[in-house]
Amino acid sequence: MSEIAIKVDHLTRVEGHGNIILNAKNGAIEKVQWQVTEAPRMFESFVRGRHYHQVSHVMSRICGICSIGHALCSLKATEAAMSVTISEQTELLRKVALHAENMQSHILHVGYLVAPDLFRKGSVFPLIETHPDAVLKIIALHRLANEMSDLLCGRTTHPITLMVGGFTSTPSERELSSLRDRLSNILPVCDEVNQLLLDNVHMLPDFTRETEYIGLTSDTEYALYDGVIGSTDTGTHPVEDYESIANEYVVPYSTAKFASHARESYMVGALARFNLNAEKLTSGARAWAQKFGLSPISYNPFMNNVAQLIEYYHSVEDSIALIDTILNKGLKNETPSYAVKAGRGVGAVEVPRGILFHDYTYNDKGFCTRANCVIPTNQNHKNINLDLEALAPTLLGLAEKEIELNLEMLVRAYDPCISCSTHYLTVEFT
Amino acid sequence: MKKQKPRVAFFDFASCEGCQLQIANLEEAVIDVTKLVDIVSFREVMKEHSDDYDIAVVEGSIMRPMDEERLKKIRENAKILVALGACACTGCVQRMVNQWPVEESITTVYNKDEALKDNPYFANFETKALDEVVPVDAYVPGCPIDRDEFCKVLVALLLGKKSPVPDYPVCVECKKKENVCLFELGKVCMGPVARAGCGAICPTHGAECEACRGYVTHPEEDAQTDVLTKYGISAEQIMQRKSMFTYRYIEEKAKQEVEE
């Protein structure tokens, strides 16, 4: 067989800049690599000196798609550092806000970025012509998720209302109950969109490679806003131990860090959460998992796409339940009260792409003196590389275009958010 | 013969991609946009790419020499170059990194690893806005941009009209909404100097304006200082705000003072 040299510069339909390299000679792979070339923005460096009330606003700018999750994780870390407690109402509203983002991000990924692969199109634009009904349904799911963020956070991207201890303003009871109605009306549309993916799920490659899955886990709920660290290899660990879970290191071909734990690599994200917590999903989401034939532990990274749609369903159903609780208790006007103090705090939140950690140290005036963030996509980079190494040899019989497409689909299945993954502070070289 | 639609290409540099996301957030209206223009390149959402375009919409700040080269090529190809969002217009929050010498930041971030020396991926310099590298024809301010304002700017460009982005302060919009002024509540707000166009969305939700849209052309900074004295706000408190989204103006002022 002749030489194959594939270089996908600036992989498309992912957030941020990354390259895929594949070199093969006489039927043998010489090199296959996932590289991250995004310009580092160095958040953990320039957040030093910021006053605590600005920190979540600065840090949400790490990622537009996960800005609510970054803000919440940031607030949790600051609140842990200063021993701030939040009310039950604040926690419930924050959970709804996080669901909104999970929904927005998942449907954007599966509906706009992955669907074109299944129909062998270059983007969602030609699908507007060929599959207008499907596109409009996907837009409906996307729109509702964004309207939810608008209502809870004041804006779709980069939340305004989330602050240390609570909210600068909250929606009214009337607005919340109207949102509740729209959520329950959207479930039939979710069913139709899920059915569409189910009809085409055979287009996702049947590929498995055993690995470790890491995510938040909880005894009481499908952990997104809170929980302890769970691993399919090693059980549970406290959030404060995050540095010994996500062992980060740097490679010269990537401006994003790589990470490992019990094995050479691990995976985070919707599939990891599903593998750890599937039995805690809402009933409708569990029913869809069954239809997709997805049960834990699934070792097929392409199933991350399916897990995302299952989670969308869960987020809709769980948001309805959360809003019911808030309305039953009656919405209260709350003003957070706390004292600024020195200390260090770690926060962890599940964002659409996986587990996220923020870790801050503050001085007694409330100024940030040190920050560290561990981003989901960084935790996946090594796993992506090992998957590529396992997948590539099985593809060599195919035409170059098909090889390239399969490699791209693999990376895309991880929904890598590369703009997020290039921010870090102290790096240890081993 | 059918008239050809103008060809639009989207590009991004160092950013959170939140401004490009607002294009997807136009929801059904994206379909209207595709009726007005042909989107020929948009790496975030499409595989196809073309170097033949009329309008380049560019998100992100310039932080490395290799990015500067790429931006210059885009400028050569485009008839019109639009700066999308605060990262492109001012340098946004990552401009704060300019407070430290480049070497210090690099050491903080990468430690002293020899393997990364002379590696172009890691060759950061200071953060720059687009117009510090190439001429920019139109600006869509904000972090993130207001998606309706983006459409208005696009339409104005297509019709050859002047920019619809206002040049009066956020306070004007805030007062129209009859909000209680945050200064009355003991908070510090950048509304008096920040450029309007967002509908004073932050104060309307009870949060301080942080001037993510940059300043108006002639910010009455001295007038603002009077307000601050009136409400007993310290110079340090205001400096905290000014150095967040608007560090560019601090740098420019410092440069001016050196020249004078």
Ligand code: SF4
């Ligand atoms: S201006 Fe703000 S929202 Fe837009 S890309 Fe930059 S950081 Fe993201």
Ligand code: SF4
């Ligand atoms: S709250 Fe801010 S924007 Fe509104 S009037 Fe007061 S200073 Fe101006």
Ligand code: SF4
């Ligand atoms: S109110 Fe100020 S900070 Fe908020 S969007 Fe407008 S300019 Fe930006």
